[in-house]
Amino acid sequence: MTMFEFKMPKMGESMTEATIISWLKNVGDFVQAEETLVEVATDKVDSDIASPIAGTITAIHFQKNDVVPVGHVLATISPLASIHHSTDINEKSHSNTTDFHTMATFKSNIVDNQFVTEIPNEASIKSSRLGSNSFLSPLIIAIAQKEHLSIEELQSIAGSGVNGRLQKSDVFKYLKNRKYPLESRKWNDEGQKKAVYAKPQIHFDAAQDHIVTMDRMRQLIAGHMVYSKQTSPHVTSFIEVDVTHLAQWRQDNKALFFEKTNEKLTFTPFFVQAVAKAVTSFPLMNVSVDNDQIIVHQNIHIGMATALPSGNLIVPVVKNANQKNIVSLAKEVNHLAEAARTNKLKPEQVQGSTITISNVGTFGSLMGTPIINQPEVAIIAFGLIKKRPEVISTPNGDEIAIRSMMYLSLSFDHRVVDGFLAGSFLTKVGQLLEEKVDFLY
Template identity: 25%
Template sequence: MAERTFELPDLGEGIAEGELVSWTVQPGERVEEDQVIAEVETDKALVEVPSPYDGTVVELHAAEGEMVPVDSVIVTFDVDGAEPAADTDAPSQDGAEETDRNSAAQSAAAKPDEDEADGEASSAPSESAAAESPGGRVFASPSTRSLARELGVDLDAVAGSGPGGRVSAADVRAAADSAADEPDEEPPEPRSVSGGEPAVSERDAAGDAEPTPELVESDGAARDRTLAMPATRRRAAEAGVDINDVPASEARDGEAFVTPADVEAYVESAAAATVDESAASTEATSSPAAAEEGGAVAGAADAAGTADAEATPSTGGEASGERVPYKGVRRAIGEQMARSKYTAPHVSHHDRLDAAELVELREELAAVAAEEDVKLTYLPFVVKAVTAALEQFPYLNSSLDETADEIVLHDEYNVGIAVATDAGLMVPVVKHADRKGLKQLAVEIDDLATRARNRELSPDEMQGGTFTITNIGAIGGEYSSPIINHPEAAILAMGPVEKRPWVVDDEVVARETMTLSMSVDHRLVDGAEAAQFSNRIKELLSDTTRLLLE
């Protein structure tokens, strides 16, 4: 038997970390391969992490509630039948002997030590192993693949020095150095905001000609890897900022962790630097007397500002009340909503429809569906009406590719259903909703909603949506201004079906009605088109014969 460490596996595209919610094993406990050892919560779902080995748990390296970066060691096993390392002085390659166990964020392979020196491993065996990889697949950890993308290295062309042809970070760096034909010790050029000057740290601005290596690394100019939430990475991309340039205000297990506030501060500082350069140029052309007078005024203003700051009580002190960590699903929801409102100019549209026929039809069909243990609510009817209307108004089923400056008119109708859970709002997606009947929609929606509340959804079941529906009527209230589930173009909120005053044949009567609220991205959808789309939904829900023909 020999000890093997196990790292938190890749939890999905763009996910850099997860919260270790609970351990299902303890030190000294026997485990079998594929037995669930931990539950990890990402900003998308609760993921079960299986054991990659048969053996005994030696040590748990993370505490419950801790945020754990992907690829960091979380547990050590005493593995059955494993041979101990022959040379303890050699660079660590724990777990590299195993073949790649990663499969859709459910298993992982430990990567070779990324700090090993270039050239320590023989290149001849690695070339042979790489050539023998099944299906031409390149074996590499997620962090190594990320490094290859950053350095512009094609992994297919890199000879892996690890067992089985596994490509390590050292192999990637060696390939990058070879392609550039530069010495390894030559420092990389500082990255910069698109179109601007290289990033300069506060210490550089204060006058240090050569910042320390530690400062350069923390400020991003020499970082090999940056931890950040997916929404933070998207915001940086929208602003034309390389995430590795952004100074990190936090560190997770010794690695830089960039927050949304870091990105905003970096963007603002870049804009301020441009303004300062322009102001400096103008000041240089002014008279010495004016410059002296301006300096005196600025000095007085600085002094006044300092006095005000000293006299004004700080609002950043501790406040009374309970403090709840802002992380996990709640933080993901907050970042997604902020990004949506920050990015997409929202326009809201409110409407009301005569739902008398809809109420009658649902009651009739619900009785039949109940015989098959199917609960038929109003939501499947609305989904049918929405998908039919989307076919006529394709821009409501679109998204904006800002990188390519193109509007993507989706040819699939994948409807997200907002579900309120104890952990926050989740949006599972009904794929190809236009191809499904009322009963099938009812069964699938109920299943997705139940598993969302139990935190049993997979990340794939919450991705790929093209339009979202939220049901505020189930909770209360008539109208709302829902926030778009970015990058979708629109979201529809169902209000309650209630009796309200309604004019029928010139008489005011009590009538079953439903309210609708919709928000659209004004970059993609105009108000007139939103109103026409709403009118089509009203027409289908008010005249159920038309709806059943769709």
């Protein structure tokens, strides 16, 4: 009987490898067809991989925390019965993303997609490979960038993973044992004394304090947040917007909207629509930076920061947002938010955003200074809508009225976006939100 090779499938266009989180079966166990066999993590999502066949596991080739390239054999299975088309099954299990989705459930432990992105440095551009058999995972690259490790230093570290693969523990051990502090800097100016910066000492009271080790997701979040701040010179602009018309229209129509569409009407679809319309007027806000090149995207894919039950954030993407009306946007926004909350987002639903929004008002914040979702160049935060007295102009002169006010903040990459462009774009978003809603079912 032919043995079946259970391989690491390709779960997204940019996926090259994944880390094993845990095996749900052991050698000698029987697995049913389409039964979850292993949990893995990419730099985008965690996912459960199911066996395409029924049989007995005869070998497991990689262990927990191993990083496995796409197409490598994870386990060997002795089929329950002869499989005449095992090759076809195997091909589907690792080369056809759509077929794979029918037997894999994706979890939403996404890194802030706020802000998980591939790190565009020399290591990652050249397939993140050192030597002949040592790949660099996005986590290793993020750590190396944060700690200012050179390629030569990484090459000098002995990897403890499979085939000499560098693990994060290898890098941390190397950093701990270095003979000089990373933060030490010598001033070369003649006559100036050597200055050394040392990290502030952390005071730990063993009787009262306790230590919580960052899990894998939190480490990735930390790495990508630092990477974004180190990559893009962030500048944040603010404006105040009068959304009285929008707030009143929503209040008056949300019951009817639900009756006709079976969808809840939140403010988020209006935010998405306003940003999409503004981008059509200012296309240079819808770009990515690749070294010295600016990539202007024709499609407008808006990332939508969404809170997860775990406390993390994920950024599902509303594709081609400028081509959809409020009903379509409401349906998609609600669907993506529900998929995020129930851990059912698929990899393609968190990839490809060209500009991102974050509704910080949901958490009661008046405004925010969000971090750019690399490799984008802008992210907009929508603050809490709050009623307060405002001076308004009327035909009879200035009057004081109760208005629904909101702050918008735009963080942008000053390498490619200047204040005039950013301010004009943000003002356009505000103007669109202030307009009276013109919508017919």
